[in-house]
Amino acid sequence: MKEIDFNCDVGESYGNFKVGNDEALMPLISSCNIACGFHGGDPLTIEKTVKLALNNNVQIGAHPSYPDLMGFGRRYIQLPIDELQAVVKYQISSLKGITESLGGKLSYVKPHGAxxxxxxxxxxxxIAVIEAILMLDEDLAIMGLAGSKLENTAQKKNIKFIKEGFADRNYLPNGNLAPRSEEDSVISSVEETVAQILGIVEKGKVKTAEGEIDLYVDSICIHGDNPLAIEILQEVHNLVHQQQLSIKKFTI
Amino acid sequence: MKEIDFNCDVGESYGNFKVGNDEALMPLISSCNIACGFHGGDPLTIEKTVKLALNNNVQIGAHPSYPDLMGFGRRYIQLPIDELQAVVKYQISSLKGITESLGGKLSYVKPHGAxxxxxxxxxxxxIAVIEAILMLDEDLAIMGLAGSKLENTAQKKNIKFIKEGFADRNYLPNGNLAPRSEEDSVISSVEETVAQILGIVEKGKVKTAEGEIDLYVDSICIHGDNPLAIEILQEVHNLVHQQQLSIKKFTI
Amino acid sequence: MKEIDFNCDVGESYGNFKVGNDEALMPLISSCNIACGFHGGDPLTIEKTVKLALNNNVQIGAHPSYPDLMGFGRRYIQLPIDELQAVVKYQISSLKGITESLGGKLSYVKPHGAxxxxxxxxxxxxIAVIEAILMLDEDLAIMGLAGSKLENTAQKKNIKFIKEGFADRNYLPNGNLAPRSEEDSVISSVEETVAQILGIVEKGKVKTAEGEIDLYVDSICIHGDNPLAIEILQEVHNLVHQQQLSIKKFTI
Amino acid sequence: MKEIDFNCDVGESYGNFKVGNDEALMPLISSCNIACGFHGGDPLTIEKTVKLALNNNVQIGAHPSYPDLMGFGRRYIQLPIDELQAVVKYQISSLKGITESLGGKLSYVKPHGAxxxxxxxxxxxxIAVIEAILMLDEDLAIMGLAGSKLENTAQKKNIKFIKEGFADRNYLPNGNLAPRSEEDSVISSVEETVAQILGIVEKGKVKTAEGEIDLYVDSICIHGDNPLAIEILQEVHNLVHQQQLSIKKFTI
Known part of the structure; x- marks a missing residue:
């Protein structure tokens, strides 16, 4: 039976502004990417989210962003390299400290959005981001788009790379994600999403407009703000019960 | 010869907004309180300030604040206790992580402003702040107003307390600082400031409007935004050369 | 048939952070209080909300706040009086300018939260807030708690006061709202809420734990983040169709 | 005698973070560009700066920015067009309202930084920015780089264009400014700066590395954060007293 890790972006609420449904998602996933305050995630939200992850035995990753609360980290901001590194170190450190203060362990970093x-x-x-991560903790892994250039860069810089695939996004023939600006970029049915998950896990393949391509991943992302996220994950858990699939944290 | 620690608030610049004169101050002090982003201190400023402290062999403390960039952390904000703790943990963690990534060590916490x-x-x-600090690192000390209630609270909670005195502020007969709103609260001559330093270090005494009172301290703060700060510290170093005084990091 | 104005707080989303359900609420109300950026309401949200109000012929008020995005403006911040006035003027001006640029008119100001x-x-x-408002536009009204001291202050300062009552909050015998920290402060059934509305509109009375008190209002607030808001307003519109009630903008 | 307008960026302080020396500059200039809160300029700073401008009979322009306090508005952020327009309208409106509340008039808009x-x-x-400005007030002018494409765009959109030249920046042969990243981009002597001013005003010419080029301007910018700004402007006023030059607000 094939094993796979499922991850979600969590802890993205900010004060009174609520994002996602972390309490419902956490019991259904094996890894989570916790916002660090720069696109979402005020300190109290972070603290509560770390506790929730620990209570559900979910592996913890940091989810740092460009400094852009108003844009939710979805806009590219060209930071000087030293500033980019400091921005990343600041955010990861805050999450790492809070996680360790609660008896947990930070396992990896998945940069957010843009x-x-x-x-x-x-x-x-x-390279700047990888070096910043390694300066903080040499055992941290980096999660990124499976098949992207980052995979090679990570190998060069000798950091463990977690290959990520997307359950609910359509892929282009070149292995990139269809951009959100395109109409068809998000898969909107539970059935198709689950089919994409099974294709990835069982065959290492994903459909594109021009036929299947290879896609080997260590973890599959379900977007927490996808209104179908809970339903998709429950369906995944049905497959687990039917022993078609096994959910397991990726190893670093 | 009496030994004493001198500390300054540093790293309070924010992007293009420059505060203080950290490069000139650092070689003259033994401990520094580095802003953590909530009243000042963007990530790159923090990183540079930590490097500057390490290059000058200056002991590093975290200087967390209420979340109030517009008010420079000088306004009281009544946060729920769990939020206050998270806010403090977030800031200290960010500074601790960056400091350790550069080969340094975070030694203490001095809360900022309000x-x-x-x-x-x-x-x-x-108690909330102390517990937050101890959850992060049991070896951290807390720096606070010498003679204040916090001294007792720290003892009760079993955290090392660093008693702080002020070189350039007038004291009230009850041992509190004259509030900044009063005309006479800040000492504005180098001579008087140095006299106050000597009185504290040599005799454990400080002048008030109604006569001298006892004041025992582990560290003396020079406000970095005091335009005379450099001059005062240079005068202090003259006293060091004349062997009237010795500057030494407080021990934890 | 009794006439009454219904108002909601709207435009409180911030970038990707969504608050409330303005599109569904707007057709059901006669006045709206639009956030101005300091507790919620980024510029694009403001622009869209003003358009929505104009399209639904809803009277527009500004909803300025203490500068506190992380606390959603619900924390008291003691600003110096001149800063409080500037903060209020800045926010009202931004909304007034955008409203007029779209052919609308700003009618009143309802301060937010704390x-x-x-x-x-x-x-x-x-007095500071009222003077700030009048400096911007002498024709603006201020909306506030019916029966509060503000009513007298407004009269003294010669600004039109809009007396506001709350549909979904319990009242204390002294006419204040039961604080949110108390368990029973929010009315959680549609029936009771509608009964409270009818009591206020038809009899000028509201229930308290110790019997009915007088409550004369110009406008009734339905909290947009009350999950029952839409249902309550639909029930109100049923009463309108049954000619028990008439919804009408308050006049200034 | 040739007449020319001098402008400075002012009001860029933010709370305790001080930028520039507005009190000394204002008596020496004829127009000022006031920050609107998004790269600098908290509400109280804005209010005080408007008063200072009015007291010195200085013409007032709005100086809106991308939303980027940490980067001082110097980083390009690709906003969707409708968001860009809302961001600009929000900022100009806030300044316009405060200016009018103090009996002044907003005359023009000079976008900031990136x-x-x-x-x-x-x-x-x-076009987006121009349309946003015109929706707020058809009589507002836009100030921009003399000789840039914006000059044509402004003409097409029928908004008055104020051609701006720079006293303390070197020009490229194509009429653009030498980028700040180049060593030689800023002129660092008072004499050369004044010579550049005289060349522009008297002959409509400016030096470049490859010879003089034409440069016709309506207003000359002195950067307020140039440490020589006051000295340069005093030298300009000496020329005024010697009747070599006349300082006069540009007309719209």
Whole structure:
């Protein structure tokens, strides 16, 4: 039976502004990416989210962002390299400290939004982020887009790379995600999403407009703000009960 | 010869907004309180300030604040206790992580501005802050107003307390600082400031409007935004060269 | 048939952080209080909310706050009086300008959250806010708690006062709202809420734990973040169709 | 005798963070660009700066920015066009309202930093900004780089364009400013700066590395954060007293 890790972006609420449904998601996933305050995630939300992860035995990753609360970290901001590194170190450190104060362990870093997309392709920024991570803790892994340039950069810089695939996003023939600006970028039915998950896990394949391509991943992301997230994950758990699938934290 | 620690608030610049003169101050002091982003201190400023402290062999403390960039942390904000703790943990963690990534060690915490004043008297907030600090690292000390209630609270909670005195502020007969709103609260001549330093270090005494009172301290604060700060510290170093005084980091 | 104005707090989303359900509420109310950026309401949200109000022929009020995005403006911040006035003027001006640029008119100001509560009782802050409003536009009204001190202050300062009552909050025998910290402060059934509305509109009375008290209002607030808000307002519209009630903008 | 307007960026302080020396500059200039809160300029600073401008009979312009306090508005942020327009309208409105509340008049808009540079070349953003300005007030002018594409765009959109030249920046042969990243971009002597001013005013010419080029301007900017700003402006006033030059607000 194939084993796979499921991750969600969590802890993105900010004060009175609520995002996602972390309490319902946490029992259904094996890893979580916790916002660090720069696109979402005020300190109290972070603290509560770490506790929730620990209570549900969910592996904890940091989810740092460009400093852009108003834009939810979805806009590219060209920071000087030293500032980018400091921004990343600040955020990861805050989450790491809070996690350890509650008896937990920070396992990995998954950059958020525009920063995720940037380091998938921009090697200079990727190296900066990787070096910042390694300065904080040499045992941290970095999670990023499976098949992207980042995979090679990570190998060069000798950091464990967690290959991520997406359950609810359509892929382009070149292995990139269809951009959100395109109509068809998000898969909106539970059935198709689960089919994509099974294709990835069982066959290492994903559909595109021009036929299947290879996709090998260590973890599958379900977007927590997808209104179908809970339903999709419950369906995944049905497959687990039917022994078609096993959910298991990726190892570092 | 009497030994004493001198500390300054540093790292309070924010992006293009420059505060203080950290480069000139650092070589003259033994401990520094580095802003953590909530009243000043963007990530790059923090990183540079930690490096500056390490290069000058200056002991590093965290300087967390209420979340109030517009008010520079000088306004009391009544946070729920769990939120106050999370806010403090977030800031200390960020500084601790960056410091350790550069090979340094975080030694203590000195709350900033309105939070400093609040925990000097408000035991509930003081306990919350102390517990937050200890959850992060049991070896951290807390720096606060010498002679304040916080001294007792720290003893009760079993955290090392660093008694702080002020070189450039007038004291009230009850041992409190004359509030900044009063005309005479800040000492504005180098001579008087140095005299106050010597009185504290050599005799454990400080002048008030109604006669001298006892004041025992582990560290003396020079406000970095005092335009005379450099001059005062240079005068202090003259006293060091004349062997009237020795500057030494407080021990924890 | 009794006429009454219904108002909601709207435009409180911030970037990707969504609050309330303005599109569903707007067609059901006669006045709206639009956030101005300091507790919620980024510029694009403000622009869209003003358009929505104009399209639904809803009267527009500004909803300024203490500067406190993380606390959603629900924490008291003691600002110097000149800063409080500037903070209020800045926010109202931004909304007024955007409203007029779209062909609309700003009619009134309803301070938000902790600022609403503060000026209900603190005459110094109330006068400061009123003077700030009148400096911007002498024709603006101020909306506040019916029966509060602010009513007298407004009369003294010669600004039109809009007396506000609450549909979904329990009242104390002295006419104040039961504080949110008390268990019973929010009315949680549609029936009771509608009964309270009818009591206020038809008889000028509201129930308290110790019997009915007088309550004369110009406008009734339905909290947009009350999950029953839409249902309550639909029930109100049923009463309108049954000619028990008429919804009408208050006049200034 | 040639007449020319001098402008400075002012009101850029933020709470305790002080930028520039507005009190000394204001008596020496004829127009000022006041920050609107998004790269600098808290509400109280704005209010005080408007008063200072009015007391010195200085013409008032709005100085809106991308939302980027940490980066002082110097980083390009790709906002969707409708958001860019809302961001600009929000900021100009806040300044316009405060200015009018103090009996003044907003005359023009000079976008700040990265937004200034973007609209000099990016016609789509330029049109968006111009339309936003005109929706607020058809009589407002826009100030921008003399000789840039924006000049044509402004003409097309029928908004008065104020051609701006720079006293203390070196020009490229193509009429653009030498980028700040280049060593030689800022002129650092008072004499050369004044010579550049005289060349522009008297001959409509400016030096470049490859010879003089034409430069016709309506207003000359002195950067307030240039440490020589006061000295340069005093030298300009000496020329005024010697009747070599006359300082006069540009007309709209």
């Amino acid at each position: 920063l995720y997309n940037s380091i998938a392709n921009n090697e200079e920024e990727a | 939070l400093y004043n609040s925990i000097a008297n408000n035991e509930e907030e003081a | 600022l609403y509560n503060s000026i209900a009782n603190n005459e110094e802050e109330a | 937004l200034y540079n973007s609209i000099a070349n990016n016609e789509e953003e330029a």
